[in-house]
Amino acid sequence: MSQNIEKILVRGNEAVAMGAIDAGCLLFFGYPITPQNEIPEYLSKHLPPLGGEFIQAESEIASINLLLGASATGARAMSSSSSPGISLMQEGLSYMAGSELPVVIVNISRSGPGLGGISASQGDYFQATRGGGHGDYRMIVLAPSTVQEMYNLTCLAFDLADKYRNPAMVLGDALIGQMKEPLTRQKAEKMDLPPKDWALTGARGRKPNKIKSLYLQEGELTEHNWKLYQKYERMKKEEVRFEMVNAEDARLIIVAFGSMARVSKTAMEMAREEGMKVGLFRPITLFPYPEKGLYDISKQVKQFLTVELNTGQMVEDVKLSVDRDAEVHFYGKPPGALPPPEEILEQIRKYYR
Amino acid sequence: MELVFKRPECLIDVPFHFCPGCHHGIAHRLVAEAIDHFKIREKTIGVASVGCSVFMYDYFNIDVVEAPHGRASAVASGVKRARKDSIVFTIQGDGDLGAIGIAEGIHTANRGENITLIFANNGIYGMTGGQMAPTTLLGQKTTTSPYGRDFTYDGYPIRMAEMMATLEGSAFVARVAVNNPANLMKAKKAVRKAFQMQVEEMGFSFVEILMSCPTNWGLSSLEANRRVEEEMIPYFPLGTLKERKMADYL
Numbered sequence: 289m290s291q292n293i294e295k296i297l298v299r300g301n302e303a304v305a306m307g308a309i310d311a312g313c314l315l316f317f318g319y320p321i322t323p324q325n326e327i328p329e330y331l332s333k334h335l336p337p338l339g340g341e342f343i344q345a346e347s348e349i350a351s352i353n354l355l356l357g358a359s360a361t362g363a364r365a366m367s368s369s370s371s372p373g374i375s376l377m378q379e380g381l382s383y384m385a386g387s388e389l390p391v392v393i394v395n396i397s398r399s400g401p402g403l404g405g406i407s408a409s410q411g412d413y414f415q416a417t418r419g420g421g422h423g424d425y426r427m428i429v430l431a432p433s434t435v436q437e438m439y440n441l442t443c444l445a446f447d448l449a450d451k452y453r454n455p456a457m458v459l460g461d462a463l464i465g466q467m468k469e470p471l472t473r474q475k476a477e478k479m480d481l482p483p484k485d486w487a488l489t490g491a492r493g494r495k496p497n498k499i500k501s502l503y504l505q506e507g508e509l510t511e512h513n514w515k516l517y518q519k520y521e522r523m524k525k526e527e528v529r530f531e532m533v534n535a536e537d538a539r540l541i542i543v544a545f546g547s548m549a550r551v552s553k554t555a556m557e558m559a560r561e562e563g564m565k566v567g568l569f570r571p572i573t574l575f576p577y578p579e580k581g582l583y584d585i586s587k588q589v590k591q592f593l594t595v596e597l598n599t600g601q602m603v604e605d606v607k608l609s610v611d612r613d614a615e616v617h618f619y620g621k622p623p624g625a626l627p628p629p630e631e632i633l634e635q636i637r638k639y640y641r
Numbered sequence: 642m643e644l645v646f647k648r649p650e651c652l653i654d655v656p657f658h659f660c661p662g663c664h665h666g667i668a669h670r671l672v673a674e675a676i677d678h679f680k681i682r683e684k685t686i687g688v689a690s691v692g693c694s695v696f697m698y699d700y701f702n703i704d705v706v707e708a709p710h711g712r713a714s715a716v717a718s719g720v721k722r723a724r725k726d727s728i729v730f731t732i733q734g735d736g737d738l739g740a741i742g743i744a745e746g747i748h749t750a751n752r753g754e755n756i757t758l759i760f761a762n763n764g765i766y767g768m769t770g771g772q773m774a775p776t777t778l779l780g781q782k783t784t785t786s787p788y789g790r791d792f793t794y795d796g797y798p799i800r801m802a803e804m805m806a807t808l809e810g811s812a813f814v815a816r817v818a819v820n821n822p823a824n825l826m827k828a829k830k831a832v833r834k835a836f837q838m839q840v841e842e843m844g845f846s847f848v849e850i851l852m853s854c855p856t857n858w859g860l861s862s863l864e865a866n867r868r869v870e871e872e873m874i875p876y877f878p879l880g881t882l883k884e885r886k887m888a889d890y891l
Contacts, residue, residue, distance in 0.1 A: 372756065496698070
């Protein structure tokens with residue numbers, strides 16, 4: 289049975305670092321920023337004995353470009369940061385999306401805008417799901433809501449990045465990064481992935497490989513953008529992940545991701561105790577967004593309550609996804625205090641019919 | 642008949658896009674000759690920087706990755722850390738290295754990354770049409786210093802080689818020019834030495850090449866060569882600034 293699989297009590301950030309190592313990532317580049325420091329700290333200790341490389345770069349700009357270089361060789365590599373640092377990485381992310389480089393970036397997001405603060409926030413949803421940098425690109429975005437998922441989704445992010453030759457982001461926040469929970473550290477089975485025949489390994493016995501995002505010849509860039517678009521469409525078909533709880537008989541469904549899905553789950557349980565049939569829809573992939581999953585459930589449930597730790601970002605995707613006669617309500621909080629479940633329960637009472 | 646001069650194996654047989662009289666093609670040739678000399682073509686990875694240097698992948702018969710503007714030395718470091726056995730080099734212009742990417746350049750040198758950085762210094766932004774660069778000389782007119790570079794507004798031209806030489810991490814630092822045959826022979830030696838340092842794992846090697854940009858300087862090729870001699874070299878003196886004899890971890 290599962291008894292011989294070790295359960296350990298770790299922080300969310302450490303679970304990310306363990307997931308990276310277990311996914312075969314031996315290269316990490318980063319710059320200190322709260323609240324993600326446990327990731328570089330853990331990896332600076334554990335990568336060198338494994339023959340890996342850890343660089344504390346001079347900035348997040350350098351980190352993301354070290355990552356670009358490393359991934360161009362076909363190696364698995366990762367960087368982590370938090371919101372202001374992720375802003376600095378947007379240039380590199382755009383280049384890597386354009387150059388089709390598979391990398392994993394972890395955003396243990398904090399609050400903004402600007403220097404903001406170090407408390408949890410979901411204010412980076414737009415930046416993560418809309419590309420973030422310049423140009424018409426998308427990035428796979430995975431949103432863990434437990435320490436276990438921090439581990440599992442980090443592992444998955446490497447596979448998805450390789451599968452699509454595209455950057456993949458794990459979007460956590462200060463709450464999930466800093467909290468401790470039991471973790472079963474068990475490697476997932478690796479996906480069947482395409483060979484990295486594009487990687488720069490030295491042009492020995494073959495034509496040179498070029499990794500670039502500059503396309504100046506007539507029609508080339510158009511064609512390249514269509515190719516990227518086809519890839520994003522394929523992600524939408526094949527990679528959507530979400531969790532649905534108590535949807536069967538629900539009359540109202542809360543839509544929340546990451547840390548807010550945890551609080552919302554408690555609120556849902558409290559509502560159930562009061563006899564209200566409430567369900568929870570938790571997107572795990574923020575891109576590709578589970579549009580169809582939401583649409584399908586909105587055929588039978590007409591009240592949706594989106595709960596976010598911001599003043600309204602994902603709610604736009606919920607509105608775009610549900611059937612036209614479904615009502616989408618929003619409850620959000622700017623960074624600062626995390627809403628207790630009672631606050632969400634109050635909102636449920638307000639909209640429950 | 643004996644063949645005494647030929648195209649380096651490392652260069653693809655296509656015409657360069659560089660303007661007539663530009664020294665970029667010479668720099669490419671020097672790098673290619675060094676790669677051929679050490680027979681490392683099949684394990685060399687180039688990093689293309691943004692500027693006139695970006696089309697490296699059309700000329701070198703090697704694997705190449707293109708870096709964002711200013712980030713070539715960080716990208717090169719990432720490549721090298723992932724593939725220690727590869728030979729990694731980049732050619733960065735003065736805007737790329739001296740302005741937008743100065744932090745990445747300095748820290749790459751300071752980490753002692755075992756890569757080779759060729760610094761193409763022509764004192765102007767070539768590809769964007771002749772704007773002022775960090776290495777533009779005082780008094781020099783460009784499209785964004787139409788009254789001539791004035792230190793009270795624009796500061797002074799940066800001496801990158803001297804700066805790199807101060808860092809403990811750099812193993813080899815030289816400044817050369819290719820404006821006449823005598824200088825060219827010294828440049829060839831310096832570029833070869835820079836690659837040798839990398840092959841021997843001595844650490845970060847840096848060669849600044851003073852180059853002409855006849856188009857954006859508004860000069861003929863010969864006048865541009867003379868300008869390198871008369872105006873650039875006095876401010877950017879040639880020579881080997883630093884040469885480590887043993888890897889510093891020995």
